[in-house]
Amino acid sequence: MDFVILSLVMLLIGIYGLLTKRDLLKVFVSVELIALAATLNFVLLASSLGVGLGEAFLVLAFSTDTAVSGVILSMLVIVSRKYGTSDIGRLAEMAEEEEEVEA
Amino acid sequence: MVTEIIIEILSAGLIISACLAIFFEEAIYSVAALAGAFFLTAMVFALNGAVYVAIFQFAVGVGTLAVLFLSGEMLSEKYKKKTPLKSVVAVLFVGLLLSLPAIFFSIPMTTATGYGISFEESLWTFRAPDVVLQGLVMMTVAVGIAIVLYDRKMGDR
Numbered sequence: 001m002d003f004v005i006l007s008l009v010m011l012l013i014g015i016y017g018l019l020t021k022r023d024l025l026k027v028f029v030s031v032e033l034i035a036l037a038a039t040l041n042f043v044l045l046a047s048s049l050g051v052g053l054g055e056a057f058l059v060l061a062f063s064t065d066t067a068v069s070g071v072i073l074s075m076l077v078i079v080s081r082k083y084g085t086s087d088i089g090r091l092a093e094m095a096e097e098e099e100e101v102e103a
Numbered sequence: 104m105v106t107e108i109i110i111e112i113l114s115a116g117l118i119i120s121a122c123l124a125i126f127f128e129e130a131i132y133s134v135a136a137l138a139g140a141f142f143l144t145a146m147v148f149a150l151n152g153a154v155y156v157a158i159f160q161f162a163v164g165v166g167t168l169a170v171l172f173l174s175g176e177m178l179s180e181k182y183k184k185k186t187p188l189k190s191v192v193a194v195l196f197v198g199l200l201l202s203l204p205a206i207f208f209s210i211p212m213t214t215a216t217g218y219g220i221s222f223e224e225s226l227w228t229f230r231a232p233d234v235v236l237q238g239l240v241m242m243t244v245a246v247g248i249a250i251v252l253y254d255r256k257m258g259d260r
Contacts, residue, residue, distance in 0.1 A: 059159055
């Protein structure tokens with residue numbers, strides 16, 4: 001069992017979702033998967049080497065990740081409530097239309 | 104040996120959950136698959152000896168997922184088409200294939216420089232200010248939420 005390869009596969013799945021999905025919530029899920037891959041890599045390497053320090057540093061990473069998730073989610077809800085959609089393509093079109101109207 | 108097999112099965116499940124989280128069309132199912140990924144990660148951590156991190160992962164995962172479920176319910180569009188069963192089976196198969204390299208291959212590591220100190224020791228030696236500050240931040244958030252809820256309650260009256 002190799003945790004580096006496991007983390008790499010998780011990272012690739014996250015990047016694939018980030019590049020291909022158009023829904024904001026799916027993009028957020030992809031970001032969560034990428035963060036999970038990084039966490040997995042650090043924690044499992046630290047525990048396999050018997051380094052408690054690596055695990056200790058991850059505690060701050062968890063709370064930072066959660067805070068970032070909260071901020072992203074609140075922005076996501078605000079945007080989708082304001083524009084009535086969570087599709088990135090439609091949001092970009094709306095932004096272009098707004099710019100044209102302003103011009 | 105048995106633990107290793109369990110970890111391999113959990114890792115395969117983790118990759119399959121991640122694939123499902125990306126490929127499900129419905130937001131709620133996607134979040135449920137992500138919940139599975141979080142839970143399996145916590146299990147892998149625990150089985151590898153990182154019990155404290157597993158507990159943190161579980162606690163943080165529960166909080167994140169509760170908010171995600173609410174947001175997913177709010178943001179999901181009703182007219183969206185459902186994921187066909189054939190696609191789900193295909194994704195399960197792809198996830199299983201993707202988990203094979205992690206199970207059968209390994210990257211050799213030549214450097215193993217451990218400090219030889221435990222999690223608790225390193226947490227309090229190197230991270231004491233962070234831990235205290237995190238506690239303060241959480242307490243401030245809790246007090247802030249309580250104040251907002253109290254204001255809203257008084258405003259309703």
